[in-house]
Amino acid sequence: xxxxxxxxxxxxxxxxxxxxxxxxxxxxxxxxxxxxxxxxxxxxxxxxxxxxxxxxxxxxxxxxxxxxxxxxxxxxxxxxxxxxxxxxxxxxxxxxxxxxxxxxxxxxxxxxxxxxxxxxxxxxxxxxxxxxxxxxxxxxxxxxxxxxxxxxxxxxxxxxxxxxxxxxxxxxxxxxxxxxxxxxxxxxxxxxxxxxxxxxxxxxxxxxxxxxxxxxxxxxxxxxxxxxxxxxxxxxxxxxxxxxxxxxxxxxxxxxxxxxxxxxxxxxxxxxxxxxxxxxxxxxxxxxxxxxxxxxxxxxxxxx
Ligand SMILES: NC(=O)c1ccc[n+]([C@@H]2O[C@H](COP(=O)([O-])OP(=O)(O)OC[C@H]3O[C@@H](n4cnc5c(N)ncnc54)[C@H](OP(=O)(O)O)[C@@H]3O)[C@@H](O)[C@H]2O)c1
Numbered sequence: 001x002x003x004x005x006x007x008x009x010x011x012x013x014x015x016x017x018x019x020x021x022x023x024x025x026x027x028x029x030x031x032x033x034x035x036x037x038x039x040x041x042x043x044x045x046x047x048x049x050x051x052x053x054x055x056x057x058x059x060x061x062x063x064x065x066x067x068x069x070x071x072x073x074x075x076x077x078x079x080x081x082x083x084x085x086x087x088x089x090x091x092x093x094x095x096x097x098x099x100x101x102x103x104x105x106x107x108x109x110x111x112x113x114x115x116x117x118x119x120x121x122x123x124x125x126x127x128x129x130x131x132x133x134x135x136x137x138x139x140x141x142x143x144x145x146x147x148x149x150x151x152x153x154x155x156x157x158x159x160x161x162x163x164x165x166x167x168x169x170x171x172x173x174x175x176x177x178x179x180x181x182x183x184x185x186x187x188x189x190x191x192x193x194x195x196x197x198x199x200x201x202x203x204x205x206x207x208x209x210x211x212x213x214x215x216x217x218x219x220x221x222x223x224x225x226x227x228x229x230x231x232x233x234x235x236x237x238x239x240x241x242x243x244x245x246x247x248x249x250x251x252x253x254x255x256x257x258x259x260x261x262x263x264x265x266x267x268x269x270x271x272x273x274x275x276x277x278x279x280x281x282x283x284x285x286x287x288x289x290x291x292x293x294x295x296x297x298x299x300x301x302x303x304x
Contacts, residue, residue, distance in 0.1 A: 004280055007059030011286025014212055014266055016062075016134055017163040017184040019092045023261060024286035025062030026055045026279075027216065027272030031079050033071030039105045042073035043274050051276050052083035056091070058283045064094045064187070064214070064270040066138075067122045068101045077126035085128050094185070094214075095123045096167055098138035098148065110140045113151035120155055136165040136187050137177075145173055146180065153181035165214075171202045174211075183211055185268075190215035192241065192259050192298060207264045214268045218260045219253045219282075244294050253278070254285035259298050262290055 011024035031048040034041040055063070069076035077095075084091065097119040100108040111119055116137075123132055135155075137148055145166065155161050165185035166177050177183050186206050189195035194217055206213040245255045257269050271282040290298070 004058075006284040006287045008061070008283050008286055009059045010284075011261060011269070012265065014268060015184075015210075016092060016094070016165075016212055017182070019133060019163070020090075021062035021092050021268065022059055022286070023265075023268045024060065024257075024283055025064065025214075025268055025270045026052075026060045027270035028052075028063055028065040028076040028080060029069050030272035030274045031076050032069055032074040032274075036069075037071075037101075037105065039072045042071045045074065045079070047276070048074065048079050048274055049083040051274060051279050052080060054276055055279055055283075056084065056088065058280065060283065061088075061090045062092050062094065062268065062270070064096075064216075065123075065127075066096045066099075067119065067126060068099055070101070070105070072105070075126060077123060081126060081128045087129070092133045093127060093129075094134040094136065094165070095127075095132055096136040096138045096187070097123070097152070098140065098167075111148075113147045116148060116151045117155060117160075120152075120160055124160070131159060132161045134163045134165055134184060135161045136167040136185065138167040138187075139169055139173065142170070145169070145176055149177045149180050156181060165212075169202065170198075171205050174202060174205055185212040185214050187214040187216060187270075189217050190260065191218040191221055192256050194221040203263060203267070207266050210266065212266055212268050213264065214270055215260050216270060216272075218269060219256050219271055240297055240300075244290065244298060247294075248288060250285070250288055251281055254281060254288055255290070255298070257282060257285035258288035258290055259295070261286065262295055 008022035008024040013020050014023055029036050033043050065076045097116050152164055163184040167187035188199040190199045203213045241252045241255050245252045273279050
């Protein structure tokens with residue numbers, strides 16, 4: 001399934017607050033270098049810009065990014081700005097705050113509530129916008145999010161941010177955040193072989209309340225954190241995925257994406273790639289429909 005005629009519209013739509021997006025979106029973390037946070041090998045600038053422009057041509061209107069997605073010479077936000085500004089009205093750019101890296105790339109301590117305004121402004125500068133469509137508060141542990149989310153709610157009230165989301169959270173965080181301000185999306189690690197035990201409950205809670213659930217690492221699983229290309233399919237789990245893929249003339253990456261989209265109409269996909277061929281393949285996965293039998297077979301693949 002590599003047809004360039006399949007667009008992201010084939011995946012259907014969902015709303016992030018008042019903003020409608022195609023369920024098949026794009027993650028910008030892979031645009032800057034050979035590995036997600038690799039300072040040594042910057043990406044080819046024109047290739048990354050080409051991937052972003054092609055994504056929009058293919059109907060993608062939901063891009064996930066962060067100011068801390070950068071390599072020595074490339075920043076995801078600046079690539080997005082260079083490739084896509086002036087931005088089309090229907091493009092929704094989602095960014096995240098909480099984590100940060102210093103100019104040398106070293107991780108900083110998690111932001112204090114007071115530092116979140118600076119992180120929002122950094123995203124505004126890099127993207128060249130005067131407000132951000134959606135900002136996710138990315139947590140780094142199980143503690144309360146109240147002070148941080150309260151600080152973001154103030155920025156929302158001030159008009160710097162249109163909608164808020166949360167990331168790396170459990171159901172209690174969702175309820176805690178909703179007591180402070182509306183939540184339009186939850187972004188957690190989740191895929192066929194990753195994060196299911198941790199996130200099944202919050203995925204369900206989001207579905208019940210019409211909140212988007214946006215998985216990351218849906219293709220690469222845990223390997224995604226360290227820059228590997230994809231799951232290789234030569235183990236017991238991979239062979240089930242491979243069999244389903246072969247039956248559809250699809251790739252395993254496409255089956256993994258399709259599986260996540262089948263977890264509910266509120267589940268969005270943000271596959272990350274710097275490869276134009278992978279982009280086309282990932283968008284086409286939005287048209288891949290799996291049978292109940294295939295979903296049952298894949299569902300028994302265990303959470304690694
Ligand atoms: N909230 C958070 O804490 C958080 C954490 C991590 C990521 N994210 C977001 O989620 C997005 C997705 O996560 P991710 O990019 O780490 O993982 P992913 O989408 O699961 O997989 C990306 C990896 O798979 C490869 N890949 C992509 N499409 C492929 C295809 N069709 N065939 C084979 N390999 C393929 C990519 O390499 P190539 O470039 O070679 O295609 C890359 O190594 C990120 O881009 C980022 O925006 C959020």
